[in-house]
Each structure stands twice: as structure tokens, then as C-alpha cells.
Amino acid sequence: MGNQFHVAIIGGGLAGAALANALAHIPQVDVYVFESAPTFSERGAAVGLTKNAQLALSQILSSSADVVAKAGGMPMNSSRVILVRNIPYTQVSSGPEAGTIVFDLAADDHEMIVHRASLLRELLAPLPKEALHPNKKLTAINPNESGFEINFQDGIVYYTVREHILRGIVADEQHYASPAGFWDCRNVVPFEKAKSILGEKYFDCVVSGIEEDPSTSRDRKRPLTQDTLRDSLSSWLGGPIADGMISLICDQPGPHKYSQWEHKSTSTHVRGRVCLMGDAAHATTPWQGSGVGLAIEDAIVLGTLFANISSLSEINAAFEAYDLLRRPRCQRVIDSSRETGQILCGRVDLHANELRGLLAPRWNFIFELDMESHKREALDKLRDIQQKS
Ligand SMILES: Cc1cc2nc3c(=O)[nH]c(=O)nc-3n(C[C@H](O)[C@H](O)[C@H](O)COP(=O)(O)OP(=O)(O)OC[C@H]3O[C@@H](n4cnc5c(N)ncnc54)[C@H](O)[C@@H]3O)c2cc1C
Structure with a gap:
């Protein structure tokens, strides 16, 4: 050629x-x-x-x-x-x-x-x-x-x-x-709904956390429950956004958390x-x-x-x-x-x-x-x- x-x-x-x-x-x-x-x-x-x-x-x-x-x-x-x-x-x-x-x-x-x-x-x-x-x-x-x-x-x-x-x-x-040591979970929600739950100021809908032992996260996708979220965000509860975020993240069928790999x-x-x-x-x-x-x-x-x-x-x-x-x-x-x-x-x-x-x-x-x-x-x-x- x-x-x-x-x-x-x-x-x-x-x-x-x-x-x-x-x-x-x-x-x-x-x-x-x-x-x-x-x-x-x-x-x-x-x-x-x-x-x-x-x-x-x-x-x-x-x-x-x-x-x-x-x-x-x-x-x-x-x-x-x-x-x-x-x-x-x-x-x-x-x-x-x-x-x-x-x-x-x-x-x-x-x-x-x-x-x-x-x-x-x-x-x-x-x-x-x-x-x-x-x-x-x-x-x-x-x-x-x-x-x-x-x-x-x-x-x-x-x-x-x-x-x-x-x-x-x-x-x-x-x-x-391999695992980088974090997990995250995302959801797309209607704008008006996010606004009504989070207020006028905060809109994104991603929660992330540290994986204390990334070696256990060989399974990249794991179920995420409201209890796990409340536990992960326990020190934020009652603050400006944590409760609203938990509610919006759980507003999807079978939420999962994804281990971030690199x-x-x-x-x-x-x-x-x-x-x-x-x-x-x-x-x-x-x-x-x-x-x-x-x-x-x-x-x-x-x-x-x-x-x-x-x-x-x-x-x-x-x-x-x-x-x-x-x-x-x-x-x-x-x-x-x-x-x-x-x-x-x-x-x-x-x-x-x-x-x-x-x-x-x-x-x-x-x-x-x-x-x-x-x-x-x-x-x-x-x-x-x-x-x-
Ligand atoms: C949660 C999250 C948020 C992100 N946010 C951002 C952001 O805001 N900005 C940003 O710049 N990046 C972001 N990224 C990163 C970005 O999404 C990726 O870097 C980008 O999509 C990678 O594109 P890619 O084409 O290399 O890989 P992929 O999108 O994975 O595409 C690879 C393609 O190859 C195909 N394929 C796989 N194996 C084979 C095979 N054997 N034969 C033929 N085809 C095959 C797959 O089907 C797929 O279509 C984010 C990533 C994640 C996970």
C-alpha cells in the first residue's frame, strides 16, 4: 500500500x-x-x-x-x-x-x-x-x-x-x-428536586469517601445503603448538605458505590x-x-x-x-x-x-x-x- x-x-x-x-x-x-x-x-x-x-x-x-x-x-x-x-x-x-x-x-x-x-x-x-x-x-x-x-x-x-x-x-x-483508595456514588436528579432538598446554593449530587483498606475493594461495584451513607457521613449529619445528599443519592433504584481505580x-x-x-x-x-x-x-x-x-x-x-x-x-x-x-x-x-x-x-x-x-x-x-x- x-x-x-x-x-x-x-x-x-x-x-x-x-x-x-x-x-x-x-x-x-x-x-x-x-x-x-x-x-x-x-x-x-x-x-x-x-x-x-x-x-x-x-x-x-x-x-x-x-x-x-x-x-x-x-x-x-x-x-x-x-x-x-x-x-x-x-x-x-x-x-x-x-x-x-x-x-x-x-x-x-x-x-x-x-x-x-x-x-x-x-x-x-x-x-x-x-x-x-x-x-x-x-x-x-x-x-x-x-x-x-x-x-x-x-x-x-x-x-x-x-x-x-x-x-x-x-x-x-x-x-x-488497581484501587486508588476512594469510592463514589453518583445520581442525576431533576434540578428542581435538588433545589428543593439542598436549597438554593448546593446542587451537585456526588458523594465520595475514603476506602480505608483498598485491598478489599477488588469488587469495584458494591451496594450502597442509606445506613452505610449515614455511617460514612456521620460527622456531617445535621450540617448544611449531608442529609439532603443522602436523600438524593438514595433516590435511585439500587444505589451502588464504585471503587475508583487507577x-x-x-x-x-x-x-x-x-x-x-x-x-x-x-x-x-x-x-x-x-x-x-x-x-x-x-x-x-x-x-x-x-x-x-x-x-x-x-x-x-x-x-x-x-x-x-x-x-x-x-x-x-x-x-x-x-x-x-x-x-x-x-x-x-x-x-x-x-x-x-x-x-x-x-x-x-x-x-x-x-x-x-x-x-x-x-x-x-x-x-x-x-x-x-
Ligand atoms: C466517575 C467519573 C467521572 C469522571 N469525570 C471526568 C471529568 O469530569 N472530566 C474528565 O476529563 N474526565 C472524567 N472522567 C474520566 C473520563 O471519563 C475517562 O478518562 C474517559 O472517558 C476515557 O475514555 P476512553 O475512551 O479512554 O475509555 P472508555 O470510555 O473506557 O472507552 C473504551 C472503549 O473501548 C471499548 N473496548 C474495551 N475493550 C475492548 C476490546 N477488547 N475490543 C474493542 N473495544 C473495546 C469499550 O467498550 C469502550 O467503548 C471521569 C471518570 C469517572 C469514572
Whole structure:
């Protein structure tokens, strides 16, 4: 096929769809997206697009603001951290600082909030229909003389690409995500109902907690009862929001709590002509709302590298450059997100002002990525690798 690259993207979630868009306009690339589910779809409710995620999206799609608007995206006008008790680990439910706003992330970030399924629909819309292949669950990647062949069937196999890349290179525990030490439970409730229960000021409907012994949370999804919630939030009861939150979280059939898992460390995201991106590469806890942003950044860097190579033999170097550039940033976000979760869950004993100083700057390194210099760095790394080989 001359210098035409055939790129198979395994998984048509937000990461796969972003990557397909980043590659679709490169003349020497043919893209195929293989999704195990019978249709391309997203579970769950909304996803927040941070400033860097929106900037990154605008590098993939010229009309990214239109795409987000078409998906029903709205500015997130408030994302506040509020003290509901004074002193962590005590039974204090009120006091001089209870109700104090520590900071409002949305005030500076101009985050957009968008329904996941709608965003995926809009990311898939510009792609040629013949590039999209649902009902294709990857089960094996086998090297052959022209590169490798990929096999699909209906077996229950997850993260095969991750296993393919890490098999034999690292200890087995790096193959999989593992508990980060938190659980959460979400519910979507009518706005008016939330308002009537929580009052005019508080609206979000997520409760999270620390898993004291994450090793017991091999089962990611466990039933959540009102009693468990009252027990977990015992020191908040009678405060400004705890009772209302318990009522709203339990206002769903069979509420469950989900253990938050993450990739603690990964030695490489690349093996030959196969590479990982998105959550398969760097699953992170949601505390800094950055999973999608990282995936879009991955897509841009891969798109930039593919646009600057012209032969199959250069793919290995391009993936190596991608790995060198992206893995440290993504791991930093994973670690920072876990630490942020510990602060937000009251693991540090600080007053509002101290908390503000500790929390507010934690997002800076995520938001302030200069994508133009990040892309230049990717190409510099590619040239270095090519010169050395
Ligand atoms: C509770 C929660 C809240 C979050 N909030 C935010 C937020 O506000 N902002 C943010 O940026 N991020 C957030 N995230 C993270 C974000 O949702 C993820 O980072 C992002 O959705 C990952 O996209 P992905 O395409 O990499 O993975 P996925 O969405 O998991 O997609 C992978 C796709 O691959 C398919 N697949 C799997 N195995 C195979 C196979 N063998 N063969 C073929 N296909 C396969 C799956 O069916 C799926 O469609 C949150 C995550 C959670 C859990």
C-alpha cells in the first residue's frame, strides 16, 4: 500500500473518537475504529471539559466550540469546595468555618460540562461511516511479516492492548488498574428536586469517601445503603448538605458505590507499532476531572507525529517519542489527582485559608500546558530518536 498507514483504533470511547479525528485529516493515514459494543455509546452522565481539554479539542476540530455546543455543552458556572465541618476526623458538624467556600474551580477555569453520549455522537459525526466498526471485540494482536494482525471475537477480554504491550516487560500488577483508595456514588436528579432538598446554593449530587483498606475493594461495584451513607457521613449529619445528599443519592433504584481505580505506574505505553492512549494507558481518579483532557492531548500528539512521518519504519520512533513525552505528564496527573482526592476527603487537618492555598494551585500544571510547545517537543524527540538510530 505504498506509504499509506492503516491505523486501527481499538475502543470507540471518547479517547478513540478524539484520536480518529486527529488522524482523519492526515492524507497518508487510513483510520479504522473497532468498538466491542454493538453500538458506539457512552455510559454515565456528564463529563467536565477543562480549559486544556477545550483548547486541545480546538486543535483537533476547527469548530470544537460548535461541536461542544451541539452536544449540549454548558459552561460550568460553579465547582466549589466548601467546608462542611471544621476539623477532619472529629465529630464536629458545625463551627465558625462550616459552610465556608474554600475556592471555586469553575471561577477561573471556564470549564464546560457536557453529556458524554452527546459528545461522543458529535465526535463520531465527522468520521466516515466506513471507518466505524461496532461489535468488534479485540481478542488478540499477533505479529506477522507485514506488521501484525488483530483478531476479534465475542470473548470477554478487557485491555488486551495494554496486556499486549506490557506482557513480559513488567510485573503483572502493572497490567491492570488497581484501587486508588476512594469510592463514589453518583445520581442525576431533576434540578428542581435538588433545589428543593439542598436549597438554593448546593446542587451537585456526588458523594465520595475514603476506602480505608483498598485491598478489599477488588469488587469495584458494591451496594450502597442509606445506613452505610449515614455511617460514612456521620460527622456531617445535621450540617448544611449531608442529609439532603443522602436523600438524593438514595433516590435511585439500587444505589451502588464504585471503587475508583487507577494505573499506579506503567513502564511503557508502547510496544513496536502498538501504543496505548486514553484510560487504557493512564486511568486516573476523577478528582481533577482530567481523563478526557489527557486523552485529547494524547490524540493531538499522536496526530502531530503521524503527520510528520512518511514510512512505516518511522512508526516505532514516533510511538517512542509519544511515550517519552506523554507518560510522565499522565502519571503526574494520576498522582496529583489521588493526592487531591485525599485533601478533598479531609485527609489533611487544615483551616479554609490553608486549604485554599494548598488546593487552588494544584490544577495549574494541568491547565497551563502549552500545546504548541508540547507538539514541538514531540517532534524534537522524534528527530532525536531518528538521529540516534
Ligand atoms: C466517575 C467519573 C467521572 C469522571 N469525570 C471526568 C471529568 O469530569 N472530566 C474528565 O476529563 N474526565 C472524567 N472522567 C474520566 C473520563 O471519563 C475517562 O478518562 C474517559 O472517558 C476515557 O475514555 P476512553 O475512551 O479512554 O475509555 P472508555 O470510555 O473506557 O472507552 C473504551 C472503549 O473501548 C471499548 N473496548 C474495551 N475493550 C475492548 C476490546 N477488547 N475490543 C474493542 N473495544 C473495546 C469499550 O467498550 C469502550 O467503548 C471521569 C471518570 C469517572 C469514572
